[in-house]
Every structure is written in C-alpha cells, then in structure tokens.
Amino acid sequence: MAENQKQNYLTHPKGIMSWLLTLDHKRIGLMYLFGGIAFFFLGGVLALGMRLELAAPGNDFVSNDTYNNMYTLHGAIMIFLFIIPAIPGALGNILLPLMLGAKDVAFPRLNLASFYIYTVGALFVMYTIISGGVDTGWTFYTPYSTTSTSNVIPMTMGIFVIGFSSILTGLNFIATIHKMRIPGLTWYKLPLFVWALYGTSLVQITATPVIAITMVLLILERLLGIGIFDPALGGDPVLYQHFFWFYSHPAVYIMILPAFGIISEIIPVHSRKKVWGYKFIAFSTLSIAFIGFLVWGHHMFTSGQSVFSQIVFSFITYFVGIPTGVKIFSWMLTMYKGQVSFTPPMLYALSFLFLFTIGGLTGIFLGAVALDIHLHDTYFVVAHFHYVMQGGTIIAFLGGLHHWWPKSMGTMYNQTVANICCLGVFLGFNGTFFPQFLLGLRGMPRRYATYDQQYAELHNYSSFWSGILGLSIFISIMNLLWSLRKNNKLDPGTNPWGGMTLEWTHTTSPPHPHNFEEEPVLEHGPYDYDKVIVEPTFKK
Amino acid sequence: MSEHHITPLKTYLAVAGTLFFLTVVTVWVSYFDFGSFNIVIAMGVATLKASIVALFFMHLLWDDKKNLTMFVMSLMFLGIFITVTLLDTGFRGGVNSEVESPINNRAAFYDSLPLTDTHGHPVDEHSADHHGEGEDHH
Ligand code: HEM
Ligand SMILES: [Cu+2]
Secondary structure: OHHHHHOOOOOOOOOHHHHHOOOOHHHHHHHHHHHHHHHHHHHHHHHHHHHHHHOOOOOOOOOHHHHHHHHHHHHHHHHHHHHHHHHHHHHHHHHHHHHHOOOOOOOHHHHHHHHHHHHHHHHHHHHHHHOOOOOOOOOOOOOHHHHOOOOHHHHHHHHHHHHHHHHHHHHHHHHHHHHOOOOOOOHHHOOHHHHHHHHHHHHHHHHHHHHHHHHHHHHHHHHHOOOOOOHHHOOOHHHHHHHHHHHHHHHHHHHHHHHHHHHHHHHHHHHOOOOOOHHHHHHHHHHHHHHOOOOHHHHOOOOOOOHHHHHHHHHHHHHHHHHHHHHHHHHHHHHOOOOOOOOHHHHHHHHHHHHHHHHHHHHHHHHOHHHHHHHOOEHHHHHHHHHHHHHHHHHHHHHHHHHHHHHHHOEOOOHHHHHHHHHHHHHHHHHHHHHHHHHHHOOOEOOOOOOOHHHHHHHHHHHHHHHHHHHHHHHHHHHHHHOOOOOOEOOOOOEOOOOOOHHHHOOOOOOEOOEOOOOOOOOOOOOOOOOOOOOOEOOO | OOOOOOOOHHHHHHHHHHHHHHHHHHHHHOOOOOOOHHHHHHHHHHHHHHHHHHHHHOOOOOOOHHHHHHHHHHHHHHHHHHHHHHHHHOOHHHHHHHHHOOOOOOOHHHHOOOOEOOOOOEOOHHHHHHHOOOOOOO
C-alpha cells in the first residue's frame, strides 16, 4: 500500500510522450493550465503595452495602426485562448472526475482531442500575429472585417477551430456528469462547481456553433464576395452583430459561470459553514445560462436595430440581475457567522464578491437603453467588462488555483506572499479600472491611442496602477511555481483547508494516476460542516 | 439506458410511404396560391417530414428521452435566434418614425383653432405663414 500510495499522476508514468499522448484528465488539465497561463502572459504584455501608450495623450510609443493591432490581439487572446478555455479546460478537467468519484471523464480520447484542437486554433492565432496582426477589434464587426487589409481570415479561422474544442469539452462534461457519478451521488449532493460546469457546458454546446457559422460566413464574404453582411451585395451589416452576439453574450456566461462555481467551493470551505441556499445557487446557474440567450441585443443599442427590439432587449437584460443577485446573497449568507479564515483563496473570493458586484451592477446600467446610448463604446464599457472578466473570472481563477494547488501539485506555496499579491491585485485592479468608469462618463471613447488633454490625469493614474496589477499577478504565479522546487512535497494525506468534497477526502495530494484506489463511498454531502467535522491537516 | 430498439421493416416502409405522400402534397399545394400562406404551408409540410425522419429513422421516438430533449432544445434555440432577430429586421423603420411620418405643424386639429404666434397671441392669416418650420416657399 505504501509503495502504491507514492505513485501519483505527476510522476507516473514518466517521459514526454506519456504527457503528450496522455488520456489522464489531470494531465490534460495541467497542459491546458500551462497553455492558458502562457497566453495570459502574452495578453498581459499587450495590455501593459497599451497602458504605456495611454499614459500620456499623444502617440508616444506606437502608431495608431499598431495600437489597433494591440487591442485586437489582447482581446482575442485573453477571451478565446485564455478565459474561455482556462477554467473548464484546466480546473474543470482536473477536478470534475475527482469530484464525481470517477476514474476519468466519459470520453478520455475526445478530451485529448479537444486539447489538440485548441492547440491548432492557437497556432492559427500565432500565425496571425507573426504575419502582421489584425486590427478590427475582437468583435470583427463588418464592414471593418470585410474591408480591412489585415489578417482577418487566419484569425477567424483560429476562432472557428477553437470553438470545436469548446463544444467537445462541453459534450464530454455533460456526459461525464450524467454517467460517471458514484452511486449515491445524486444531483443535489454534487459540489456546486459541478453544477457550474454543467451550466457552462450547456451554453458551450448550444452557443458555440453559432460563432463557428459566423466566422465561416465572414470568411465566405471576404473570399468569395457572397453577400451576407455587405448591403451592396444584398447583405445586412447589423445581421453580423446579431450572429456575433448570439454567441458572445452567452459566451460571457461561459466565462463567468465556472468562476461562480469556484467561489461556491471556496466560500463554504474557508468559512467552515454549510453553503446557504444550495438549490438557489444551483438553479440560478441554469437560469442565468438560459436568460443569457435572450439579451444579446444589448450590445447593439447604437447599431441601428429596430426600436422595438431595443426595448425588448433592454427589458430582458434586467432579468439577468435576479439570479446573479441570488448568488451574491447566498454567498454572503454562507459567510455569515462562519469561521472565516483569511487564506489566499478566501481573499480572492472576497475580492471577487466586491469586484464582481460592481461589474454586474454597471452591466445593468448599460442594459438601460437610454443610458447606453451615451455610454456605448466609451471607457465605461471597458471598465464594466474588466470588472466582470478580470475582477470576476480571473480573480476567481486565481483563487481556485490557490485553493486546489496543494491538491493538484502536492506542494504549498508561501501563503504570506500569496496574500500580499492578492492585496496588490485588488488595489492594482481598482486603481486601473475604476478611473475608467469616470473616463467613460466624461466621454472618452474606447479603442483610441491618443486622447484629449482633459483625460490625461485619469489615464495616467490608470496606467500607473496597471503596473502594480501586472506585477502582482506575475509574482503570485511565480510564487506558485516556486513551490514546485525540490524537497517541498506535502504529505500525500494533506487536506490543508479541510475540504469535504471527494477530491479532498478520498484522494491523495497529488492524486493517484487512477484517482481513487477503490471506488469511494459517499459518507456525507459536499458542505455538511454542521454535521461532520473535517479538520484541516497540513503536514510536510 | 434502454436496450436497443429494433424497428420492424413494416414501420420503415410505412414511414417511407408517408414521406412520398407528403412530397406529393408539397408539389400539389404549389399549384394553388394561398398568398402569404404559401411559405407557411410549405414549411409546415417540410417540418412534418423532418419530424417523422427524426422520430423514426433517427430513433428519437424510442431512445432515451434525453436525446429527444436535446434535439428539441437545439431547435428551440434556433427558433429564438431567428424570431428575435426578426424583431429587429421586421421593425427597422421604427428608428426613423419622424422621417416616415413627419410632424405636421398644420395638423387637421389646429385648423379648427384661431392662429396664434409662439406666445399664444392671435395673428392674422397672412403673417402666420412665416412662422411655419423651414417651409421654403418664399
Ligand atoms: C450582471 C449581468 C450583466 C449585464 C446586465 C451586462 C450588460 C452589458 C451591456 C448592456 C453591455 C453593452 C455595453 C455597450 O457596449 O454599450 C455589456 C458589455 C460587455 N459585457 Fe456585460 N453584462 C453583465 C455581465 C457580464 C459578464 C459576467 C461578463 C463577462 C464575464 C460581461 C462581459 C462583457 C463584455 C466583454 C462586454 C463588451 C463587449 C464589447 O463591446 O467588446 N458582462 N455588458
Ligand atoms: Cu452582453
């Protein structure tokens, strides 16, 4: 037994091929993780480059054309290569089978295929960058994208390909959740992260085909001159926006739902309290996923769509606030009277609550059609979506990474450094993006390299804090990687936070190549802190 | 999961027969002009045929009902996409309602009232013309 326990998925089997051809969901998850972090770094460098340019009003470092390329690549890389694949692909892959008590996902080969499809898509994007970039913005609106002389086709091909990876992962997860649960693990005993992945997967398989079609139509129009979006050929440019946002609004839920799932795991564990309103959280996930399909037109309030649809979209958008609010209140009530410990994952979760609430509320402002006509395409929108995507998704991702790092890597990072970095991220983030709300209210448009003198002070402030933000994220990742040094292994039985779900109670850290030595038997629900005592154990 | 269903040949032939019959119906109705209902009828028959194919040839009728649910859901999402997009394209004119039916500053209602200037003082017919908005007839 002792010999057997020493085996873990990181060291067994050995050799580069055993990684490249692995069918183990944990290894595939790690490959996604490192791929995603590499793109996060690339996107981050582009972002800091833009903030440098924007520190002062003129064209100080880059030309307008270069700037257009920078924000397009920043947006496309962050969204399509990092945020969308990172949480489901990395944390979802590593954790889902462990949480279900399963040996692997339902279709391990398909899982590896998804990873390679993602890689192929990423190569297209890399090719685009090397061969001169694209300048249309991550939304590829027509007629820019049908007339721009930059490399629209390889970029959109890349997005088309990555879409399939997303669809296959979603399909795989749905099958896994339906079929691979151990006996007794009924729907209402599933960890909430699993519910979140389920909702995400549903959106992935229903919405992603539409972006694929959109990209194909765009390419067809560019290559063959088929009139779909160009009025001169009998098309309709606003139709492009319908297509694009019919995917991309649901896609923002592909980005945020897994983050909600992570927060629903971190908060009860680090407050040592049963989650409040389990069913509320679970069903609000599904209703967000559904309502998310009915609001896409709120991105098109100034595009010339009919007044009638503006009113309908504006009205339905408000409804998104309800399930989202339900979640926020459930998390707060979970912490209420709990034993909250200020560990790095918990600090990230608290930052999430604060930042995501600002992001979500400003989303409701933007959903009001009358207000949005003023705010559309200003920095107010830029601030809104960074509050939800970075303040929400990326903060939750970092929190989840810190929460499950000891589980998946078997090492513990320096918690003090991690806490300081989390504070740095929080301050740096607010310093960078809060001024952008003010800039937007005063009329500063997005996507310009230069600006009027009156905006200089706020821009300068934003640029300064973005440096702090970038540095903090960089150090926190380095802090995690530094824990992998020699002779820093934890005892395989470690459960550092006292988690109650199967991945903490029934597997070693890092887990065995086959996850569980034998099929686990469910002894309690995922958050039964009121009934069972699971002490945190922390041994070197 | 339910065990595999084996469909008797008779059912297949009956389904094929129905499909042929419906094809004849499609052709037959095309000889009549129902106005704007032409498209509705043609699509209705086509939908019926597609449903029969999905239910019998693709076994959705006998499979686990989850498969049917998925199939219907995907149609529902397509329906949402198309109908809601039509709310835009079908009502576009609304954006420029002022252009389509401009504000008439000589509406019939005002004809029954005495003419006034902007302060409400009565004015005579003749000078009133010059208050009209941008009417360039002099
Ligand atoms: C609480 C619910 C939310 C509401 C009501 C909402 C509403 C809106 C509205 C109305 C806009 C359009 C603003 C404009 O262009 O004038 C917008 C933009 C945006 N939102 Fe949200 N939002 C919400 C949550 C989210 C979440 C969770 C994410 C992503 C994780 C997100 C990502 C974005 C992005 C990326 C854009 C800008 C897209 C672009 O034009 O480049 N939003 N949001
Ligand atoms: Cu949206």
